[in-house]
Amino acid sequence: MCEALLPMTTIRQIAREAGVSVGTVSNVLNDNDNVALATRERVQQVIQQHNYRPSNVARSLSTRRTGTLGLIVSNISNPFSSELARGAIETAQEAGHGLLVLGAAPDGLDLPTQVDTLVRQWVDGILITSEPLPDSRLSQLPCGDTPLVMMDYAQPPHRNVIGLINFDWEAAGYAATTHLLQLGHRRIGYIGGIADHPSSRWRAQGYHKALQEMAIPVDPMLECGGDFLAAGGYQVARALLALPNPPTAFVTANDLMALGALQAIAEGGLRTPNDLSLVGMDDIPYASFISPPLTTIHLPSYRAGQIGIQMLLEADRTHPTLQRIMLPTHLVERRSTAPVPKGFPRLRPDPSLPYKEGSD
Amino acid sequence: MCEALLPMTTIRQIAREAGVSVGTVSNVLNDNDNVALATRERVQQVIQQHNYRPSNVARSLSTRRTGTLGLIVSNISNPFSSELARGAIETAQEAGHGLLVLGAAPDGLDLPTQVDTLVRQWVDGILITSEPLPDSRLSQLPCGDTPLVMMDYAQPPHRNVIGLINFDWEAAGYAATTHLLQLGHRRIGYIGGIADHPSSRWRAQGYHKALQEMAIPVDPMLECGGDFLAAGGYQVARALLALPNPPTAFVTANDLMALGALQAIAEGGLRTPNDLSLVGMDDIPYASFISPPLTTIHLPSYRAGQIGIQMLLEADRTHPTLQRIMLPTHLVERRSTAPVPKGFPRLRPDPSLPYKEGSD
DNA sequence: CATTTGGTTTGAACCGGTTCAAATTAGCCT
DNA sequence: AGGCTAATTTGAACCGGTTCAAACCAAATG
The missing domain is CATH 1.10.260.40 (lambda repressor-like DNA-binding domains)
Structure with missing residues (x-):
């Protein structure tokens, strides 16, 4: 050399x-x-x-602090993640800190390796937003004394965790479902998330709770898992529409899957929301620009990134305490939902009935 | 402490x-x-x-290499940038390198400050994809001997530049416009980019060239600047539609503006592509999921991020040479474009002129 | 004038690795 | 055993900052 x-x-x-x-x-x-x-x-x-x-390198060596934080994100090209990343990047930057970003490539490094990389860089803290791992593997992440902030865990899965950030997923599932129930829908298809994410369970619980309040039994045929990708939403929606007694509305666990579902609906010759209503989750920046503008549950993803970094910046390394925050969500009503059409079901043979348009 | x-x-x-x-x-x-x-x-x-x-910090101090690269990106929540970032992150990661990501907040740090941050971190190289600056300021970026790779410059604006990456913007503008011409459109509105980006000029040149080949004079009323944001696309499209003799098709300098334009078209009571055709640029991951699926120019953004990092990784620091690469683009034909409707224009009073269909 | 006080400045140790000339050890041959 | 070579191992210097006890100096005080 x-x-x-x-x-x-x-x-x-x-x-x-x-x-x-x-x-x-x-x-x-x-x-x-x-x-x-x-x-x-x-x-x-x-x-x-x-x-x-x-040189910041030399300075870091003697002060034992680098002024750099780490961000581990699952798929930065998911607009939900990229909003979150933007919140993290901008917040770190404003505080004069750098941000080392690692993303899980499909076949990429696994979480322990990523954490190891960051720990060896002596980052001052790590914000982990990628897919959850089984707690058993997590609890022994080798991260020295680097503080951790994690998303979507009910309990801190590692002793270094100084912050837990959750969206109120159950409220999100509940609000989405309730909105449809109020519009008169009774058969509501649920396109869920990846099964072993806690957040997927919570969302589904909200869906269940809303149905139960109306004394509507959960039809297991209508409740499906998903992959959080548009392609998956498309697949599942097709399957649900092909049911003998198809739903009149969908709730999807994120907006990407809603996009896929929208496509499946259109290909089935149906219109949203006239024939079929749809509510997503995330409120990605393009939700209002797709057609029809997507009714969805807004999740403050930018804010999540921001708070995660703030927690790390303010972490008291001498006597660390666990911070928890539950971020509120809310329904954003756009135009992918409407009252249930009269006289449904209408998918199969019957080529009938002029439907009344959604009356506000 | x-x-x-x-x-x-x-x-x-x-x-x-x-x-x-x-x-x-x-x-x-x-x-x-x-x-x-x-x-x-x-x-x-x-x-x-x-x-x-x-400790990587200690190692860096003695070897004078950190195994970390820097990425400066304008707005990571733009899907185009986030795809590029994903390419960069994954590539760096696979090579066992970290990536420090800095993003320009709207009111954020300026480029020289960002570069300074990275240089003091002793990053091994910097990939700059954010908005171009006037060459005068750029040429004296204080970046020691850190190699730079930059996007969308015709000439290296700084002596440390070891790589230049360009999309073939002119071909993109040309292909988009030609596609519409072949469908018979003659009045084609152009919703351009930010004026002082070289890439905006190149795109517009492609638009001009295509028109000239058909001997169609450029109507300055139809050629507008834009802001690369959906909101801007919406505004400009509205203005163009309000023209006494409105266009029958739009070319937009990126997909985000196409989304905005789509909304403006719909609000004008028009249908895409029946009444009005639209072609975007970027081919963001959701282009195929919006409705109608967007005809657009595909830009290999992931690849750009990947190549940028590879150039930095392979840079020969002893006798650096300038690498240039021009990334090809191609039209992705989906369903936002169609032959020009017979008997238009149909917006305003004047119901005139039957235009000859595009013969191909 | 001797002493104290407080603001400045110094210089060496330290942070945790890498590097490489020199020293040590092991192995082999006659 | 003695001599020679190759394989290991050592230890101190170095990377470029921070830190802090001690030294220094000037002004103020008794």
Whole structure:
């Protein structure tokens, strides 16, 4: 490795040139108040001249803090995740911190490896938003004393966890379902998330709760799992529409699957919301631009990223305490939902009935 | 700052415990082949026991390479950028490198500050994909000897640039416009990008070229600037539709603006593509799921991120040479475009001129 | 004038690794 | 056993900052 690196200016060169000791230069750099004005100015001038930038690497080594945080995200091209990432990046940046972002490629590194990478970088904290792992593997993540903030866990799965962030998933499932019930829908298909995510269970619980309140039995045929991807939403929606007694509305566990469902509905020759209502979850930035504009549950994803970073920044490393936060969600009513059409079901043979349009 | 950090295990502790010198431990860690098998195993065992993870910070300080790259991206929640970011993250990760991501918040840090942050972190290279700056400011970015890869510049605006990545924007604008011309459209509205981005100019050049080939004069009323955001696309499309002699088709400089335009079209009581055709650019992952599925120009954004990182990884720091790459684009024909309707225009009073259909 | 006080400055130790010339050990041959 | 070579191992210097006890100096005080 014969690197022909030009010799970088160091604090000692500055010191020599300004005729002071390195300690003094260091004090100037850190705005310590024990430097005489004249000295400070002289040093600053030399720093200017050389365009000297102190090395954060060296600083990190001696202070044992890097001013860098880590973010582990499952799939950054999911708009939900990218909003979250934006919240994290901007918040870290405003606080003068860097953010090392690792994403789980489909066949990529697993969580323990990712955490290991970050820990060896001495990041000051890690925000983990990627898919949950079985608690048994999680609890022994080798993360030294690096504080962790995690999303979508009921209980901290590791002793380093200083923050837990949850969306109120159950309320989300409940609100979505209730909205449809109020519009008169009684057969509501549920396109859920990946089974072993706790958040998937919580969403489904909200769905159940809403049905129970109306004394509607849960039809297991109508409740499906999903993959959080548009392709999966499409598949599941097709299957549900092919049922002998198909639903008049869908709740999907995220907006991407709602997009897929929308496509399946259109391909079935049906219109949303006239023939079939649909409510998603996430409120991705494009939800209002698709056609019809998607009724969905808004999740404050940007805020989640922001709070996660804030928790890490404010973490008290001497006596850490666990912070919990439950982020509220709310229904955003757009135009993919309407009252249940009269005289349904209408999918099969019967080519009938002029439906009344949704009357507000 | 009374940090109660538990004393981290260091290479010296491992050395003492294994009864060897630190040099030997270092050799074991780096898989150097000058360690006797017995010694190596003994050391490795001690490492296991203590769950020792060598510090990358310390390593960076002595090797002067961090194994970390920097990515500066304008707005990570734009699906185009997030795809690019995913390419960059995954590629860096596969090579065992970290990626420090900085994003330009609307009111955020400016490029020189971001670069400075990364340079002080001693990142091994920086991929800059954010908005272009005037060359004058760029050329004096203080980036020591950190190699740079930049997107959407015709010429390297800084001496550290070792790679330039461009999409073939002109071909994109040309292909989009030609597609519409072939469908018989003659009045084609152009919703462009931000004026001082070179890429905006190139796209517009493609639009011009296509029109010129058909000997169609450019109507300055039909050619507008934009902001790359859905809201802007909506605004501009509305304005174009309100023209006395409105276009029968739109080309938009990115898909987000196409979404906005789609909304404006729908609100005008028109249907896409029956009444009005639309072609976007980017081919964001949701382009095929919106309704109608969007005809657009595919840009390999993931690939761009991937290549950018690869260039940095492979950069020869001893005698750097400039790499250039022009990424091809292609039309993805979906369902937002159709032959020009007979007997238009149909918006305003004047019900005139039967246009010849595009003969192909 | 001797002493105290307080603001400045210094210089060496330290952070946790890598590197490499020199020292040590092991192996082989005559 | 002695001599020679190759394989291991060592230990100190180094990377570029921070930190802090001690030294220094000037002004103020008794």
